Amino acid sequence: MSLRLALLQLKFTKDKIANVRNAIEKINKVVQEKQPKVVALPECFNSPYGTKYFPEFAEKIPGGYTSEILSKCAKDNKIYIIGGSIPEEDNDKIYNTCTVWDPTGALIAKHRKVHLFDIDVKGGIRFKESETLTAGKDLTIVEIDGHKIGVGICYDIRFEEMARLYRNAGCEMLVYPAAFNMTTGPLHWELLQRSRANDNQLYVVTISPARDETADYIAWGHSMIVDPWAKVVKSAKENEEVIVHDVDFSIVKQVREQIPVFVQRRTDLYKTERV
Numbered sequence: 001m002s003l004r005l006a007l008l009q010l011k012f013t014k015d016k017i018a019n020v021r022n023a024i025e026k027i028n029k030v031v032q033e034k035q036p037k038v039v040a041l042p043e044c045f046n047s048p049y050g051t052k053y054f055p056e057f058a059e060k061i062p063g064g065y066t067s068e069i070l071s072k073c074a075k076d077n078k079i080y081i082i083g084g085s086i087p088e089e090d091n092d093k094i095y096n097t098c099t100v101w102d103p104t105g106a107l108i109a110k111h112r113k114v115h116l117f118d119i120d121v122k123g124g125i126r127f128k129e130s131e132t133l134t135a136g137k138d139l140t141i142v143e144i145d146g147h148k149i150g151v152g153i154c155y156d157i158r159f160e161e162m163a164r165l166y167r168n169a170g171c172e173m174l175v176y177p178a179a180f181n182m183t184t185g186p187l188h189w190e191l192l193q194r195s196r197a198n199d200n201q202l203y204v205v206t207i208s209p210a211r212d213e214t215a216d217y218i219a220w221g222h223s224m225i226v227d228p229w230a231k232v233v234k235s236a237k238e239n240e241e242v243i244v245h246d247v248d249f250s251i252v253k254q255v256r257e258q259i260p261v262f263v264q265r266r267t268d269l270y271k272t273e274r275v
């Protein structure tokens with residue numbers, strides 16, 4: 001049995017209400033036209049991606065404006081929503097947080113980005129999420145139709161150890177709402193997804209904002225689904241786009257049987273702890 005997944009690559013503005021409205025309209029449309037079971041949104045989908053915006057856009061989860069609307073949308077459409085991420089306010093701290101909603105509208109997971117995006121590439125990009133954000137402390141797994149899905153946010157994808165822990169815990173798919181940029185996007189976006197998929201023999205899914213050349217931070221776009229062979233099965237371009245794919249989990253089993261590296265590991269020489 002496959003799982004129909006829709007990825008919404010959306011454009012965002014400095015107007016939170018308009019951003020959330022755009023997301024809900026696009027969710028309703030894809031549900032009507034394609035009946036996906038799971039719809040996933042981009043990183044920071046209700047706010048511009050920038051440290052100066054996070055305090056102003058931050059909300060409580062659950063209970064805040066965006067949470068209430070995502071919960072209702074999941075319930076009305078009877079779908080799972082992997083709610084990209086939004087800035088979350090809790091106890092005077094701000095997190096970059098992905099919410100996951102089930103078809104009854106219940107919040108079944110909340111992942112706070114565990115690796116903050118702090119880089120300084122000379123002549124390229126400098127970004128310090130830690131100027132306003134705090135890192136999460138937990139890994140997050142959700143189960144949909146009996147399949148375990150590990151959740152990460154953007155920069156989290158660079159950390160193979162995290163992906164490996166998800167694989168060790170039985171995940172068959174990793175989902176990363178993500179906003180790479182015009183420096184690291186062309187270099188590493190596809191490479192990292194294919195690497196995580198290949199190393200761990202599972203699906204890797206990313207959902208990016210659409211590219212907006214007028215934004216302070218220009219997202220790379222190219223939301224993508226990579227299968228457990230590390231093959232790109234679907235990829236968006238730069239603009240707003242919806243990708244729909246029937247994820248076939250039997251491929252996970254196939255790859256793991258045919259290239260059995262996980263039973264061949266020399267864990268007497270090296271080991272990654274289990275979650």
Ligand SMILES: NC(=O)CCC(=O)C(=O)O
Nearest residue numbers: 117154155179180181184
């Ligand atoms: N939003 C992010 O975490 C961006 C990560 C990124 O661009 C990278 O190169 O890593």
